[in-house]
Amino acid sequence: MMYHYRSLLLLLFCTVSCKFGLAQTDHQWGSWSILTVQLPSTTAHKWGGYAEAQLRTDAVFSRFQYYEYKAGVSYSISKNFTGLLGAGRYITYDADNLGAGPLTKETRLWEQLVINQYLDRLKFEHRYRAEQRWLSSGYRNRFRYRLSMAIPLNKPKVEPNTAYISLYDEVFLNNRAPHFERNRLMAGMGYQFTKNIGAQLGWVNQYNYTTASSGSKNNLVVTLIYTLDRDDNQERMPATVD
Secondary structure, three states: OHHHHHHHHHHHHHHHHHHHHHOHHHOOEEEEEEEEEEEOOOOOOOEEEEEEEEEEEEEOOEEEEEEEEEEEEEEEEEOOEEEEEEEEEEEEOOOOOHHHOOOEEEEEEEEEEEEEEEEOOEEEEEEEEEEEEEEOOEEEEEEEEEEEEEEEOOOOOOOOOEEEEEEEEEEEEOOOOOOEEEEEEEEEEEEEOOOOEEEEEEEEEEEEEOOOOEEEEEEEEEEEEEEOOOOOOOOOOOOOOO
16 A cells, blocks of 8 residues: 555656656746754653755756744644744745846745544644744744645554645735735655655646736746754644745
8 A cells, every 4th residue: 555655646746747747948937945953842741843844946947046944932822832932034936047046035934823624534734823024124023824635545543654635725914015025836755755854746836926917837846844853742744944
């Protein structure tokens, strides 16, 4: 059974890679590569943390345009409630003119509350985030809400040798008109290889809105998640922090 799910994940990767390869001429698809290291907060170990790095490209694995790195400290308020304080650095380039230097630089702080819900095999995560952003163009606030869902396929919960479906939708709002800024929709498959190592392959559609223009872009997302050991059996959502 484990072989079949790994084969399915490999087939999905090959299929979407071929599809995205056909779209390279007009850059309809981009890609995100994400590495996350997590030290989970639990009821037994209240304090935790994480670090994450991302690279994004305007085409699939080519035409580099963006990177970010960030870290945070988390605290388990109760079994299904976790708070987090994070900070990060975000740099955007023009993919056609990297030599000109960054288009925008951003330093960001944020406060976050995560609420987990478990309904049989369905795992839900509600994430509320308030961001303070220092950009090249000035200071801004932003507010985000993300609803995530994980569905284990071959086991009742996500544990070693588990394949699962991962879904989320996230809304970005700010305190200046127009208040709606962005929507991010993701669908993908993941595999938890061991207690520590998991991977996800997915599709993200990011829709951006400004008073001057609006538009969306599809992205292939490849994620590697490394979870540091905690001596407990508390169930966790296999989600990235971004």
